[in-house]
Amino acid sequence: MQQVALNNCDKAMPTIGMGTVLSSRPEADPSEIMKSALLEAIKAGYRHFDTAFIYQSEKPLGEAIVEALHHCLIKSRDELFITTKLWCTFAQRDQIVDACKLSLRELQLDYVDMYLIHHPLRVSEKIQKFPVPKEIIHPLDIKGVWEGMEECKNLGLTKGIGVSNFSSKKLEELLSVAKIPPTINQVEMNPIWQQKELREFCKAKGIHITAYSPLGAYNTIWGDNRVMECDVLTQIAKSKGKTIAQVALRWIYEQGVSLVVKSLNKERMKENLQIFDWSLSQQDLEKISELPQHKGFTMASLFGPHDFVLQLDAEI
Numbered sequence: 001m002q003q004v005a006l007n008n009c010d011k012a013m014p015t016i017g018m019g020t021v022l023s024s025r026p027e028a029d030p031s032e033i034m035k036s037a038l039l040e041a042i043k044a045g046y047r048h049f050d051t052a053f054i055y056q057s058e059k060p061l062g063e064a065i066v067e068a069l070h071h072c073l074i075k076s077r078d079e080l081f082i083t084t085k086l087w088c089t090f091a092q093r094d095q096i097v098d099a100c101k102l103s104l105r106e107l108q109l110d111y112v113d114m115y116l117i118h119h120p121l122r123v124s125e126k127i128q129k130f131p132v133p134k135e136i137i138h139p140l141d142i143k144g145v146w147e148g149m150e151e152c153k154n155l156g157l158t159k160g161i162g163v164s165n166f167s168s169k170k171l172e173e174l175l176s177v178a179k180i181p182p183t184i185n186q187v188e189m190n191p192i193w194q195q196k197e198l199r200e201f202c203k204a205k206g207i208h209i210t211a212y213s214p215l216g217a218y219n220t221i222w223g224d225n226r227v228m229e230c231d232v233l234t235q236i237a238k239s240k241g242k243t244i245a246q247v248a249l250r251w252i253y254e255q256g257v258s259l260v261v262k263s264l265n266k267e268r269m270k271e272n273l274q275i276f277d278w279s280l281s282q283q284d285l286e287k288i289s290e291l292p293q294h295k296g297f298t299m300a301s302l303f304g305p306h307d308f309v310l311q312l313d314a315e316i
Contacts, residue, residue: 096148131304
């Protein structure tokens with residue numbers, strides 16, 4: 001597994017991570033399904049796992065790590081890179097350390113490797129369902145919240161701190177008050193939503209980008225099949241004897257971006273790792289760079305089309 005050296009984090013991150021959000025709720029116990037999938041992922045070679053409080057996957061991930069250690073699938077917890085995220089209902093200065101500790105208890109870990117602010121907004125009540133009432137959505141106190149994130153790092157609860165779904169504008173606000181600059185910005189990115197301007201901004205500021213929904217997040221409330229049914233990617237895949245997914249993931253990797261994939265299928269888990277011993281041609285890259293662009297995830301699709309949320313979605 002290739003690794004990425006990160007600023008303000010003393011541990012390298014595996015380039016490909018395994019996502020842990022279930023896009024649909026199966027009839028069987030979702031925790032057991034997730035735990036089994038995570039153990040298969042460890043067997044396949046994954047060492048980076050991406051979770052979040054809201055995914056309800058911290059507990060099964062923690063159980064999978066315990067079991068992997070017990071069965072010697074890994075020698076120590078240090079072999080793994082674990083990312084989790086601060087949920088919006090805890091996005092206040094005095095709640096952040098406790099929220100991180102809550103995640104650590106669920107994960108059965110002493111520390112995580114990366115702790116991210118999940119969204120650039122605060123929700124003032126426990127969310128019962130999505131979308132949420134506009135009265136409980138508020139702007140993020142970036143200075144106060146980031147101080148809490150820095151405290152988590154200084155206390156050794158996390159090795160690195162970063163953000164998710166932040167625009168260049170929000171990153172500028174954060175950088176103006178941060179004592180420890182953010183290490184990562186995790187955002188939607190794939191050949192149909194290439195994030196060129198944001199990538200250039202983050203590169204200039206030393207912030208590494210991790211791509212989620214690298215294959216378009218088909219079967220989610222915001223995803224679609226534009227990536228997997230893209231004619232250009234299909235033609236490139238056929239010419240190289242690769243899958244469409246492998247071409248999309250390789251393209252992301254060649255942009256200097258790490259990525260989080262998700263599959264419960266053992267064979268696809270393995271295929272998603274097989275992107276390092278070949279490359280795209282300059283002609284391939286040019287064709288992909290000309291693809292029409294379409295943003296998949298919007299905060300409005302999750303929280304509701306409220307004015308403040310739409311304003312956040314409009315930022316680059």
